[in-house]
Amino acid sequence: MGTYLSNLQQLFLGRNMLTGEIPATLSNASIKKLDFGNNKLSGTIPAELGKLCPEYFNVRSNNIEAKVTADWNFLNFLTNCSSLIKLELGDNNLGGFLPRAIVNLTNQLQLLDLDKNYFIGEIPSSIEKLIGLRTLAFAGNYLTGYIPERMGKLQNLLGLYLGSNNFSGPIPFSVGNLTNLNLFSAEGNHLIGSIPSNIGNLTQVSIISLHHNALTGMLPISMFNIKTLSRGLYLSNNFLSGSIPKEVGMLVNLAVLSLSTNNLSGVLPEELGNCQLLAVLELDGNSFQGPIPSFLSKLKGLEFLNLSCNSFSGAIPQELGLLNELQELCLQENNLSGHIPMVIENLTHLYKLDISYNNIEGVVPEKGVFNNASGILLVGNKGLCGGIPELHLPECSIQHDKKYSPMLLKLAIPFVSTIFFLGIIFLAFLIPKWKRKLTRNSRTNSLPKGRLPKVSYSDLAEATEAFAPSNLIGAGKYSRVYKGVLLFKEEDNSNQEAHSVAVKVFDLQQLGSSKSFMAECEALRLIRHRNLIRNITCCSTIDYSGNDFKALVFDYIPNGNLSRWLHPEIDDDLALSPLNLTQRLNIAIDIADALNYLHHNCQPSVIHCDLKPSNILLREDLSACVGDFGLAKLLPDPVTKSLVASESSIGIRGSNGYVPPEYGEGGPVSTTGDVYSFGVLLLEMFTGKNPTEYMFKDGLTLHNFVEMAYPKRVMDIVDPNLFALNVIESNAFNRMCECFVSILNIGLTCSKQSPVERMSMEHVAIQLHKIRDVYLRK
Incomplete structure (x- = not known):
């Protein structure tokens, strides 16, 4: 290529599956923009490429190595290049001490990306020379020492990524000089001291x-x-x-406030109610006291509220029932008393409520979140009664007044007082000991402060019968999934409960599997929704042979995935009845609601990137949950899009037949890509046609197949199984026709070639809900 295309000026080969080494002969060309990002290239970077003096040099997300000094010769040549604007070397296997040559690069350099490598040592103090930098990324390495004070001279910086290293010492006071900074990230280090008082000078920052x-x-x-x-x-x-x-109260635009697990105390200021755009408020693990303030009801967009493990007292305020968007409410391990407000059962989005280990008493409601035993935690409140049968609480009885003689009262009051006093002393000694035992119990289902249950390799091997082939229930490119039974101890630390689980074991010999594991962990850390698979815990350790071992543990869902229901195999050991129209419509709505949550209600937004029937699991009631986040991507903010948009390390994200066309053309992942995959999935669900069937060739796609029949011949292409169950009356047939036309219209719109023509998942979810309401109402 370099020999015969000597006039080549721009070479973009990013986001493919290229392997091998970068050829040094490319230096014979005149390349000024070179992009090899997001491939599987290995070896070292030829020194000769540095002589090209490119404006843009990107080898991010490959397997490029640098072990000895000679491997950095290309960088020495780049120091003579005054036109270099972007240098992206992140997410590779570069190691050793951070090369000092980076500070000799041109001061016109705007982006320096070295994150997710294996660098050690310190950031050179002379980094201040790169005064043109707008984005500086050192995150995800093993860097040590102090953050240089002179970094405060990089006053053009928009994004500073220092997280997940081993930095120590204080945050330099000079950070306050970076007045153009939009993102400041230094999490996951060993920083000490106080937050500099002049951090308020960062008047453009959106994330700290x-x-x-x-x-x-x-x-x-x-x-x-x-x-x-x-x-x-x-x-x-x-x-x-x-x-x-x-x-x-000045943070009126803030979406996430996370102050959990500190030593904060006092009462919550009333001004907090001014932060009306808050979606996430995490104050757990502190020493806040006083009643839970009613002004929290002003936070109308609040989705996650965690006040657990504090010293709040009094009753749960009725006003929390006004938080209509609330999805999780965690109030466990406080000193709350009184009754459960009945208005909480009206919170239609609430799927998790934890009020355990308080002094709450009285009747447990039965509607809303209280109708799902797995969604509420009530343990440690001995005065509760009623509720749904699955809670196994005592029945609520009506207390009748009884008259006692004055003499009996005189004898009873001192006796009861003495017993009560002795009981307090007894509990004062017993409760701390009991809580310590719960903390040591690494296999409990209800660990304090939201920690995940800990499982070892031996636990998972035992649960799956040494990962026996008979327990294998699924396999993909990067992992295998086994069915198993794990034993978790109950809250009283005496009994063990068997829990059916699905154990996803990653094949770490497969290139990209470790990154797939990390991507899935990162996504699962953020998401909480009734239509997303529930992760129980994870395991990252070594096996009996000393090899690395990584696995995720999920709830086992016995009905399997949607693919086996749409396209049952002849040798399937479970005879499945065809899904009817209502069932398919409900499943489509569940998937749409999940994607709407990921795209529009997560902070940051999450892109699934691999939506297909085999990644949709069906519970016993045939409700759907979206799983497999191994290719998931967190949506970057606009300032860092140039840095993050090419972070995929797994080539084209998605599966054949469901990948949006723009991904194949090198476009960045986006929410519209998920919309395309959903559109194809929707067409597949209601036509019964797999987009990878043999019939779809020579330019014919599932989208084109449906489009040619739409709208007049829709009933000729819908899945025949929808009519195979019963004889359908003419009125019902007409209703079905109208429903199919509406559904397939959404599928066609979502799977359009151009991303700008597709619907948003928010709009899709609204439309599907309306279609179901109309169909069922007639």
């Missing part, structure tokens, strides 16, 4: 992420005066103290 460090001191008031702070303030898992300042 400093969680999982060892920061101390009080929350700086100046930080709460940043009006642009909108996407998230992440300060959890530190040692911050004091109270939340009333200035928090």
Whole structure:
């Protein structure tokens, strides 16, 4: 290529599945823009490529190595290149000390990406010379030492990524000089000291992420005066103290406030109610006290509220019933008393409620979230009664008044008081011991502070009978899934409960599987929805032979995936009845609701990237949940899109037949890509045609097949199984025709060639709900 295309100026080969080494002969061409990102290239970068002096040099997300000094010769040549604007080397196998030559690159350089490698050592203090930098990414390495004070001179920086390293020392005061910064990320280090008071100078920042460090001191008031702070303030898992300042009310655009697991105390300021765009409020694991304030009802968009493991007292306020968007409410391990407000059962989106280990009493409602025993945790409240039978609570009885003689009362009151006093003393000694035992119990289903149950390799081997082939229930490119039975101890630490699980074991010999595991972990960390598969825990360890072992543990869903229902195999050991129209419509709505949540209600948004029938699991009631997030992608913010848009390390994201055309042309992943896959899936569900069938060749696709018949001959192409069950009356047949036309119209719109012509999942979900309402109402 370099020999015969000597006039070549731009070479874009990113997002393919190219292997082998980069040929040095490319240096014979005149290439100024070179993109090899997101492939499977190995070896080293030829030194000669540095002599090309390109403007744009991208080898991100490959398997490129650099072990010795000579492997960095290309970088030495690039230091003579005054036209270099972007250098992307992240997500490779580059190691050793951070090359000092980076500080000799041109001061015109705008993007330097070295994240997700194996660099050690310190950031050179002379990094200040790269004054043109807009994005600097060192995240996900093994860098040590202090963050250089001189980094504050990079005043053009928009994005600073320092997370997941081993940095120590304080946050440099000079960070306050980076007044153009839009994103500041230094989480997952060993930073100490207080947050600099001048952090309020970052008047353009939308995200500050400093969680999982060892920061101390009080929350700086100046930080709460940043009006642009909108996407998230992440300060959890530190040692911050004091109270939340009333200035928090200035963050009127903030979506996520995470202050969990610190040493914060006091009462919640009333000004917090001004943050009406909050979707996530995490205050758990602190020492906040007083009643849960009723002004939280002002946070109309709140979806996740976690106040657990604090010292809140009093009753659960009725006003929480006004949070109509609430999905999770965690109030466990406080000093709450009184009754459960009946209005909570009206929260239609609420699927998790944890009020365990309080002093709540009285009747448990039976509607809404209370109608799902797996969605509520009530343990540790001995005064509760009623509820649905699955809760196994005592029946509520009516207490009748009884008259006692004055003499009996005189004798009874001292006796009862003495017993009560002795009981308090007894509990004072018993409860701490009991809680310590629960903390040590690594296999409990209800660990404090939301920690996942811990499982070892031996636990999973035992559960799956040494990963026996007879327990294999699915296999993919990067993993195999086994059915198993795990034993989890109940809350009283005495009995064990068998739990059917699906264990997804990653084949770490397969290139890309480790990154698939990390992608799935990252996505599962963020998502919580009734139509998304529930992750029980994960396991990253070594097996009996000393080899790396990574697995995810999910609830076992016995009805299998949607594919086996749409296209049953002859040798399938389970005879499946064809899904009827209502069942398919309900499944489509479940999937649409899940994608709508991922795209529009997650922070950040999540793109699934591999939507297909085999990744849709059906519960016993045939409700659907979306699984397999091994190719999932977190949607970047606009400022960092140039850095993150090419982070896929697995080639084209998706499966044949469901991949949107723009991915094959090198376009970045987006929510519209998921919409395309959903459109194809919707057409498949109601025609019974697999998009990879042999008939679809020579330019004919499932989309074209449906489009040619739409709308007049729709009934000629719908799945015959929809009519095979019963004789259908003419009125019902007409209703079905109308329903099919509406559904297939959505499928065609979603699977259009151009992304801009597709619907949003929010609109799709609304339309499908309306179609079902109309169909069932007639």
